[in-house]
Amino acid sequence: MTQALRHDAMRAQNLALVLGAVGARGSVTRAALAEMTGLTKTTVSKLVGDLIEGGLVVETGAVRDGERGRPGVEIRISGQHVAALGLEINVDYLAVCVVDLARTVRLRRTQAVDNRAAPPVDVIARLGDLAAAVVDEAVEKGLRVVAGVLAVPGPVDMTSGVVHNAPNLGWRDVPLASLLRFPFPVRVENEANLAALGELWFGSGLPDFLHVSGEIGIGAGLVVRGRLFRGAHGFAGELGHVVVSPDGPPCRCGGRGCLEQYAGQDALLTAARTTAAARSAATGRLAAGAPPAGASGNAPAGPPHQAAAAAGPSPSPGMLLPAQQGVSWMLSRLREGDENARAACERAAWALGVALSSAVNLVDPDAIVLGGIYAPLFPWIGDMVADTLKARLGQMRGAVPPVVVSRLGAEAAALGAAGQVIEQVMADPAALLHG
Amino acid sequence: MTQALRHDAMRAQNLALVLGAVGARGSVTRAALAEMTGLTKTTVSKLVGDLIEGGLVVETGAVRDGERGRPGVEIRISGQHVAALGLEINVDYLAVCVVDLARTVRLRRTQAVDNRAAPPVDVIARLGDLAAAVVDEAVEKGLRVVAGVLAVPGPVDMTSGVVHNAPNLGWRDVPLASLLRFPFPVRVENEANLAALGELWFGSGLPDFLHVSGEIGIGAGLVVRGRLFRGAHGFAGELGHVVVSPDGPPCRCGGRGCLEQYAGQDALLTAARTTAAARSAATGRLAAGAPPAGASGNAPAGPPHQAAAAAGPSPSPGMLLPAQQGVSWMLSRLREGDENARAACERAAWALGVALSSAVNLVDPDAIVLGGIYAPLFPWIGDMVADTLKARLGQMRGAVPPVVVSRLGAEAAALGAAGQVIEQVMADPAALLHG
Numbered sequence: 001m002t003q004a005l006r007h008d009a010m011r012a013q014n015l016a017l018v019l020g021a022v023g024a025r026g027s028v029t030r031a032a033l034a035e036m037t038g039l040t041k042t043t044v045s046k047l048v049g050d051l052i053e054g055g056l057v058v059e060t061g062a063v064r065d066g067e068r069g070r071p072g073v074e075i076r077i078s079g080q081h082v083a084a085l086g087l088e089i090n091v092d093y094l095a096v097c098v099v100d101l102a103r104t105v106r107l108r109r110t111q112a113v114d115n116r117a118a119p120p121v122d123v124i125a126r127l128g129d130l131a132a133a134v135v136d137e138a139v140e141k142g143l144r145v146v147a148g149v150l151a152v153p154g155p156v157d158m159t160s161g162v163v164h165n166a167p168n169l170g171w172r173d174v175p176l177a178s179l180l181r182f183p184f185p186v187r188v189e190n191e192a193n194l195a196a197l198g199e200l201w202f203g204s205g206l207p208d209f210l211h212v213s214g215e216i217g218i219g220a221g222l223v224v225r226g227r228l229f230r231g232a233h234g235f236a237g238e239l240g241h242v243v244v245s246p247d248g249p250p251c252r253c254g255g256r257g258c259l260e261q262y263a264g265q266d267a268l269l270t271a272a273r274t275t276a277a278a279r280s281a282a283t284g285r286l287a288a289g290a291p292p293a294g295a296s297g298n299a300p301a302g303p304p305h306q307a308a309a310a311a312g313p314s315p316s317p318g319m320l321l322p323a324q325q326g327v328s329w330m331l332s333r334l335r336e337g338d339e340n341a342r343a344a345c346e347r348a349a350w351a352l353g354v355a356l357s358s359a360v361n362l363v364d365p366d367a368i369v370l371g372g373i374y375a376p377l378f379p380w381i382g383d384m385v386a387d388t389l390k391a392r393l394g395q396m397r398g399a400v401p402p403v404v405v406s407r408l409g410a411e412a413a414a415l416g417a418a419g420q421v422i423e424q425v426m427a428d429p430a431a432l433l434h435g
Numbered sequence: 436m437t438q439a440l441r442h443d444a445m446r447a448q449n450l451a452l453v454l455g456a457v458g459a460r461g462s463v464t465r466a467a468l469a470e471m472t473g474l475t476k477t478t479v480s481k482l483v484g485d486l487i488e489g490g491l492v493v494e495t496g497a498v499r500d501g502e503r504g505r506p507g508v509e510i511r512i513s514g515q516h517v518a519a520l521g522l523e524i525n526v527d528y529l530a531v532c533v534v535d536l537a538r539t540v541r542l543r544r545t546q547a548v549d550n551r552a553a554p555p556v557d558v559i560a561r562l563g564d565l566a567a568a569v570v571d572e573a574v575e576k577g578l579r580v581v582a583g584v585l586a587v588p589g590p591v592d593m594t595s596g597v598v599h600n601a602p603n604l605g606w607r608d609v610p611l612a613s614l615l616r617f618p619f620p621v622r623v624e625n626e627a628n629l630a631a632l633g634e635l636w637f638g639s640g641l642p643d644f645l646h647v648s649g650e651i652g653i654g655a656g657l658v659v660r661g662r663l664f665r666g667a668h669g670f671a672g673e674l675g676h677v678v679v680s681p682d683g684p685p686c687r688c689g690g691r692g693c694l695e696q697y698a699g700q701d702a703l704l705t706a707a708r709t710t711a712a713a714r715s716a717a718t719g720r721l722a723a724g725a726p727p728a729g730a731s732g733n734a735p736a737g738p739p740h741q742a743a744a745a746a747g748p749s750p751s752p753g754m755l756l757p758a759q760q761g762v763s764w765m766l767s768r769l770r771e772g773d774e775n776a777r778a779a780c781e782r783a784a785w786a787l788g789v790a791l792s793s794a795v796n797l798v799d800p801d802a803i804v805l806g807g808i809y810a811p812l813f814p815w816i817g818d819m820v821a822d823t824l825k826a827r828l829g830q831m832r833g834a835v836p837p838v839v840v841s842r843l844g845a846e847a848a849a850l851g852a853a854g855q856v857i858e859q860v861m862a863d864p865a866a867l868l869h870g
């Protein structure tokens with residue numbers, strides 16, 4: 001390493017150190033920064049100057065008399081210049097948001113659209129249009145979008161940006177990263193991972209939890225001590241394909257009886273539309289405290305299960321309701337006291353409880369946060385999920401993880417995506433600055 | 436911090452640095468150590484002197500002419516003094532081993548004994564006797580056992596050393612750590628976690644894998660980039676209670692249809708003893724490519740399942756065979772081509788495949804290592820486990836993790852326990868040295 005290279009590397013490291021210290025404190029004087037970082041005041045002043053010039057931090061007015069009795073100017077993260085783009089392609093909606101470096105959400109747009117019917121290039125083009133409009137608005141506000149992250153509902157090869165299989169979109173081996181056309185770098189990552197990070201940075205503030213991202217697919221993201229657990233290849237957290245019943249209804253993933261076939265949005269809506277005859281059979285079972293028919297091994301499969309199995313996994317395009325409409329419809333049925341809707345929620349919640357009991361046994365989270373469509377549905381599913389967990393886990397463990405509701409819902413993934421860009425800027429601000 | 440304390444802390448850190456460098460290189464001169472650690476040669480010589488005096492490292496003969504043409508004495512980890520005790524209480528055996536600091540297994544003892552019938556204090560007393568004999572032998576070899584770790588088949592509170600529930604032992608809230616009487620510190624940890632670490636340090640050498648520890652209970656340990664994943668409370672990896680079929684046979688954990696009820700040692704042996712009538716029904720199903728009866732949701736439960744459900748979870752003490760006898764009996768039946776034994780293995784392997792497909796979806800391991808009783812049974816279960824995984828995961832993922840056999844089997848946990856002591860000594864050698 002030449003001396004110049006060594007100097008650049010050290011400067012980059014110190015810029016990150018100072019910016020991190022500012023972020024940790026909220027606002028802080030140059031003198032306090034020197035104390036926190038162990039750098040000289042001269043070095044801190046030079047670095048702060050560079051960060052101000054790059055629009056990453058800003059000086060506040062004179063600080064009121066502090067403990068040392070020295071008035072001074074404080075530095076804080078600037079929300080006026082650098083910004084991050086969060087993007088999401090999901091099965092029945094697109095979402096875009098812009099978050100500034102001070103972590104304020106400045107713009108958000110969601111578009112209900114059926115992405116199952118469209119080839120990837122068309123979906124990407126539509127997302128590009130939506131994003132371009134939002135980026136233009138951000139520019140009008142004086143923001144500079146420096147990078148983006150795109151959330152997709154399926155496992156993503158983090159190196160190549162290839163989506164191997166997003167079964168609910170019907171995508172196989174789509175080289176997504178290479179199809180994107182943005183005037184700044186955009187990485188691709190799994191939706192459920194990003195939703196968990198969204199919850200970490202913009203939601204409950206818990207440091208250890210399993211976030212469940214319920215959409216048409218169901219994903220989960222495990223956060224341990226403030227960090228996302230990705231597994232060996234970044235494919236961890238596919239809760240939707242955890243087995244509820246090993247020869248239950250076939251799943252688009254190639255398996256059978258996966259959680260998604262019981263508690264995914266399509267399965268839930270289809271079950272809510274079952275006939276009264278099926279309903280009465282199902283509620284009879286539920287009232288008796290047994291799990292809903294169909295998820296059962298010894299009991300013969302009852303009609304509600306078979307109805308769901310027949311209609312659930314492959315609804316005709318005409319049946320499809322965009323997520324907001326679908327959940328809105330479900331919520332209004334539930335508020336009206338509709339028995340079919342209630343039974344569908346109980347069945348889904350029971351299946352969620354079964355799959356989550358496997359998850360708790362395997363990964364031992366401190367809490368379970370229900371997000372996506374489960375956030376608005378929480379009043380109708382939360383207790384049943386918690387009760388099922390308690391029945392299966394209570395005896396073995398001292399305490400069963402609490403089941404709580406996400407405050408973010410469907411926008412968690414796009415927020416987590418933007419949050420990742422901000423983490424990146426905070427970790428390496430030198431990449432944004434000149435010389 | 437006073438100057439003396441600061442000096443001690445720095446010395447402790449540098450001792451670990453030097454010892455780690457010796458361990459990483461195998462054997463190395465003082466000059467090379469100075470280069471590797473950035474410490475002065477004088478400091479290195481002083482530290483090496485302390486490590487030699489403490490018996491942690493040893494000088495080898497003069498090194499042959501090296502690249503610098505300077506003959507010198509090399510330093511390596513000493514296997515002659517410091518040693519670690521690995522202990523295991525399992526349902527039907529006790530195991531003890533002594534491993535020296537150079538990671539050579541010096542002594543190992545296994546005692547087949549039914550610990551289900553005995554109160555914890557009696558089990559601990561028996562373990563203490565076994566350990567005392569082994570420690571005496573170690574002392575005769577000039578070894579000093581500095582600490583131990585005890586593996587138990589259930590989740591352990593790492594802070595208090597309390598075993599909340601080891602259902603297969605019938606233990607609830609046993610304050611195990613406080614009941615142990617050894618002349619050196621002994622920590623308690625979950626058997627499955629330690630078996631995975633045993634596999635990491637003494638087995639395949641893979642850095643990323645899920646190790647399945649099959650005994651009467653079934654646990655798993657996930658190793659990611661050479662580190663054990665413990666979850667929020669250290670209870671991760673309870674594979675035996677992952678759901679195979681949500682209303683299958685009741686499990687001692689309080690749940691139903693847990694993997695242990697299909698693939699645990701008792702379930703396996705009971706299934707192998709089913710009547711010919713049950714067997715023919717089961718093999719009929721297996722031949723048709725369907726999962727074994729009883730793990731099924733839509734199909735009515737067949738006789739083999741019910742037989743297992745009735746006899747499996749609560750075998751009478753008279754029926755119990757110690758692990759080695761049980762597995763030996765099973766192996767001889769299999770070698771004779773016994774159909775019952777083969778069908779029992781296929782059923783267990785299918786259930787393992789179902790539970791592991793949930794595990795792969797959740798934690799995304801790079802490989803699956805089958806240990807414990809699954810190691811000797813591997814020729815009869817390996818393919819079925821791999822095929823079930825492929826059927827459920829192949830379409831969704833680019834590649835399904837390979838299923839390989841552990842080279843360690845039942846002694847993995849005791850080895851991992853001793854290995855943990857060695858890691859501790861390597862991380863903080865100052866704790867063993869005077870002044």
